[in-house]
Amino acid sequence: MSYSEKLIDHYQNPKNVGTLDKNKQNVGTGLVGAPECGDVMRLQIEVDDATGLITDAKFKTFGCGSAIASSSLATEWLKGKSVNEAVTIDNMAIVEELNLPPVKIHCSVLAEDAIKAAVNDYRKKNGLPELKFEESVVH
């Protein structure tokens, strides 16, 4: 299986690895996956309350190269987006950007799920109703 240069670059030089203070009111944290499944993704967003824009995004991922690259890419895309825009990021866009092979599509789904979980965590903390999402199809 050969991977795209973009994917390898995200794996070798991942963007935004790290941890935000999950106790802060304006930080949303999404933790998805399970150790037994071979991937766990934690994605965090920090939101500017005044503008509703995501000012920072961090991730930590346990998983294969595609999972690491998908989460790294997701954090890049999240910065500067509004919370509402964030949830429109589609896993297939990640698949396309990284040229993920079919067996790795689940990694992009996981990244999409992590974004949604982080946004919902932020909404919950700030008294907003959680968004309902359709169950992801590919797992």
Added chain:
Amino acid sequence: MLNFPIYLDHNATTPCDPRVVDAMVPYFTSAFGNAASRNHPFGWQAEEAVDIARQQVASLIGADPKEIIFTSGATEADNLAIKGVFEMYATKGNHIITCNIEHKAVLDTCKHIEKEGGEVTYLKVMDNGLIDLAELEAAIRPTTILIAIMYANNEIGTVMPMKEISAIARKKGIPVFSDATQAVGKIPVDVNKDGIDLMAFTAHKMYGPKGVGALYVRRKNPRVKVTAQIDGGGHERGMRSGTLNVPGIVGFGKACEICLNEMEEETARVSKLRDKLQNALLQIEESYLNGDKEYKLPHVTNISFKYVEGEGLMMGFNKNIAVSSGSACTSASLEPSYVLKALGLGDDLAHSSLRFGLGRFTTEDQIDYTIEQVTQTVNKLRDMSPLWEMYKEGIDMNSIEWAHH
């Protein structure tokens, strides 16, 4: 000066020794005859070459040349042994005992036998990867017609107590079959000393060519018979029809000869490198050796690096170092290694494993580089692993409700 990529996956396959290739070459062109052509010099030449190779192969395992059946590889030999015994001894019984970390060539053949009305006991291995002899003895029934236990495991390199296994089988008069693919050529294997009645092995794991292997079938004390699975011209004393792969067989013979002559020296050298690699990698925090420490092939080690995922780990250096992982991501099934799970490893540790298989041409420089690269990559990936962070913070990962997907 290191040449990349470095090959540390010798359990998957080995390169042909140049001496093996040199021996084979004439049998593709000038000496191309069919070993079954009895009436002209081309056939005689091929037959003679096969006879010599058969002797070389037999010598490596302490057998008589007449007891060697050439096949296309170990998978075919596994099939011939198990299905062949099942059919040949149908009037005696229908029960086979094997274990749950056998190669798929054995396990899936046993599944086939079950569909044909056979009964199979899959012994569970202990957490060191060895079978419990008391359990083996207890599993024997009056209808047991075969005990099929691998000599050495392909993923973790553990070596089964074959002498003890065959002693139990002998008491009850049950033939022992062993898939010795990983052991022959690497450690001393002697069918008489080990009490083995049928044994599968292959050339490409011992610096010979792919596409040729053998089944050893004992001819006396006791005489064992198998029903042919491939019908045709009655080659190999009727047990395996098909024109002999003369160049392959010649290469197989040469490979066996080299292993016999050089095994002692090679084992000493390679096991020293393996120990260096293993000791260094076990220095890494939260790394675990899989399989027994002592009963083990000299050139293999399998280690889990907790909180990093195997495929992600390999990606850190797989341009330069070839190893394999028990991680699900490396297999089509998305299930982690059944061998590691059989040792009682959780899926998380199974996902985190790497297998290193050293070989004849592995150098100390390569091992030093591998130690450095693996250590660096484990550390780098742990820095971006949420599980490592939780572990360091003392969070109990079992207390988290994971979203299984």
